[in-house]
Amino acid sequence: MGLVMVQSFAQSSQEPKLLRTLRGQRQERPAIWLMRQAGRHLPEYRELRARHPSFMEFCYAPQAAAEATLQPLRRYPLDAAILFSDILVIPDALGVPVRFAEGEGPRLEPVTTAEELARLNPDGLETRLSPVYEALQLVRAALEPDQTMLGFAGAPWTLATYMVQGRGGDREMARKFGFQHPEILAAMLDLLAECVARHLAAQLDAGAHAVQIFESWAEDLSEEAFQDWVIGPIRKAVTRLRELRPGAAVIGFPRGASHRTGLFARETGVNCVGMDIGADLAAARAAVGPDVCLQGNLDPMCLVAGGPALDRATDRILAAAASGPHVFNLGHGVVPGTPIEHVSHLVGRVTGR
Numbered sequence: 001m002g003l004v005m006v007q008s009f010a011q012s013s014q015e016p017k018l019l020r021t022l023r024g025q026r027q028e029r030p031a032i033w034l035m036r037q038a039g040r041h042l043p044e045y046r047e048l049r050a051r052h053p054s055f056m057e058f059c060y061a062p063q064a065a066a067e068a069t070l071q072p073l074r075r076y077p078l079d080a081a082i083l084f085s086d087i088l089v090i091p092d093a094l095g096v097p098v099r100f101a102e103g104e105g106p107r108l109e110p111v112t113t114a115e116e117l118a119r120l121n122p123d124g125l126e127t128r129l130s131p132v133y134e135a136l137q138l139v140r141a142a143l144e145p146d147q148t149m150l151g152f153a154g155a156p157w158t159l160a161t162y163m164v165q166g167r168g169g170d171r172e173m174a175r176k177f178g179f180q181h182p183e184i185l186a187a188m189l190d191l192l193a194e195c196v197a198r199h200l201a202a203q204l205d206a207g208a209h210a211v212q213i214f215e216s217w218a219e220d221l222s223e224e225a226f227q228d229w230v231i232g233p234i235r236k237a238v239t240r241l242r243e244l245r246p247g248a249a250v251i252g253f254p255r256g257a258s259h260r261t262g263l264f265a266r267e268t269g270v271n272c273v274g275m276d277i278g279a280d281l282a283a284a285r286a287a288v289g290p291d292v293c294l295q296g297n298l299d300p301m302c303l304v305a306g307g308p309a310l311d312r313a314t315d316r317i318l319a320a321a322a323s324g325p326h327v328f329n330l331g332h333g334v335v336p337g338t339p340i341e342h343v344s345h346l347v348g349r350v351t352g353r
Contacts, residue, residue, distance in 0.1 A: 018148035019209045021325045022249045022271045024291045030318070030326045032350045033080035033150070036333030037072040041340065054101040059086050070142055075340065076347045080148040083136050083203070087154030087214055090195050091163055093128040094120040106197060110166035112177065114184055118192070122195055125251050125335075126202045133206035140207030145334045148210060151203030153282035155215035155234035155252075156192035159187060171217050189233040197240035200248070210249035211236065212274070219256020230254060233270045242269075251295060255332065261294075262287030276330030281320035290324045291302060297331035298346070306342040314349050 015023075018031035034152050039045055045068055052058035059065060070082035088106055092098040096108050111117055128135070140149045163172035164185075177186045200211045218230050234252060243247050253274030254264050259286045265273050275284055275296030284294055302313045317328060334343070347353075 004283060013292075014145070016079070016148040016209060017147045017250060018327060020253065021327055022210055022226040022291060022293050024271075024325050026325050029327045030321045030350065031079040031148070031330040032347060033082060034072075034113050034150075034330050034334050035082070036076065036290055037067045037076075037113050037333075037343075038081065038084045039334060041334050041338040041343070042071055042075070042335035052111075056086070056089075056092065056098055059084070059089060060131040062131050062134040062138060066138035066142075069135070069139045073147070075141075076343060077353045079146070079351075080150050081139055081143060081209070082150040082152060082212070083132070083139065083194050085126070085132050085135070085152070087152070087158065087216075088162060089129055089132060090125075090153065090159055090192065090199055094122060094191075096120065096163060105168055106162065108162055108166045108246045109126075111163045111188070112181075112184070114187070117184060117188055117191070117288075120191065122191065122198075125198055129199060129202065133202050136203055136206040136208060148299065149208050150251075151200060151206075151208035151211040153196045153199050153211070153213055153237075154194060155213050155218075155230070156189045156237065157218075157229040158216045159192050159196075160188050160229075161217050163188065171220070175221075175225070176186065178225065178305060183231070189229065190236070193236040194240060196237040197244060200241050200250075201244040204245050204248060210251065212240075212253060213270070215252065215254045215257075215352075218254035218260075220258075226260065230257070230268050231264065234270075238269045244254050251293075251327075253295070258284060258297075263335065265292050272325075272327065274329065275331060279331065280308075282323070285320070285323045288324075293325040293327065295327040295329050297329070300330050300335050300338070301344055303330065303346060304338050306339060306345065308340065310342065310346060311349065314346060318350065 019195050023028055029164035057339050067086045072079055088098045099107050101107050161171050164174045164177045238250055250270045251272040252268055255276045257277030258276055263271050265288045272293035272295050277299040279297045298313055302310050
């Protein structure tokens with residue numbers, strides 16, 4: 001199936017609810033989607049996943065990735081689909097093969113020298129990632145007019161930590177590397193910012209209405225490191241994306257850095273800032289003003305627990321959401337053991353359906 005260019009709703013007068021929210025419009029009730037809404041809490045996902053021994057092979061199988069993306073929308077009246085893929089497709093496409101070890105997470109061949117960095121090849125990035133865009137195109141074609149199609153990418157610093165360390169983990173190795181070899185890390189972040197922008201632009205071309213940048217490792221950074229490794233590279237990626245696709249709507253999710261929400265919103269140029277579970281939504285709203293979109297921030301463990309605690313937490317977020325444009329979401333992703341009935345209850349409480 002060839003990749004067909006799809007006109008963005010950004011150019012339409014009838015934009016989906018979530019996209020209108022990202023552009024700063026308050027809604028009668030907040031739009032809702034959930035990070036990791038497609039995944040292991042669904043039995044149909046586990047059955048689909050079992051057909052693909054390699055996780056990366058699964059991500060590069062357009063029909064399977066599209067099916068995984070659509071599964072939660074069949075169960076819950078969500079306002080958005082987010083493409084089933086992985087942040088590490090960018091390093092993989094650059095020539096850093098990614099594998100997932102059972103019980104250990106992703107493993108990569110570390111990139112720690114200027115020579116190793118120079119061997120990475122961004123040419124043909126979009127061609128190598130064409131199965132990802134084909135999956136997105138398939139999902140977009142299946143959505144209702146008021147449902148938003150979201151694409152995504154990992155932020156440069158998050159991708160760099162995996163590339164330097166060869167794995168995730170506590171990130172001490174990556175932070176030490178950044179202080180010891182600032183020139184190499186700066187060059188790596190520049191390369192990744194360009195690749196993130198191109199990957200997101202290709203997703204918009206394939207039918208995404210908006211995109212999210214996941215900065216999973218924004219926590220535990222000094223002020224200088226946060227500026228150099230998080231703010232600067234994301235600003236470069238967002239600026240470059242809007243050079244490629246003017247008007248692109250972008251959500252930034254700086255996990256663990258909610259105390260820097262105002263700084264992040266001002267200096268990166270994102271339309272919306274995702275809040276982690278530790279964020280004070282009232283303080284975040286005060287920091288960004290009444291017109292910037294916020295997203296979040298229910299604790300995934302509260303969703304697992306359910307009951308009165310879930311209702312109280314949901315209602316607190318809904319009350320805070322009334323102060324400005326807001327997208328209801330979790331402060332991190334849905335965990336595998338989350339009861340389906342709890343997700344249904346949450347989505348129904350937010351949407352009234």
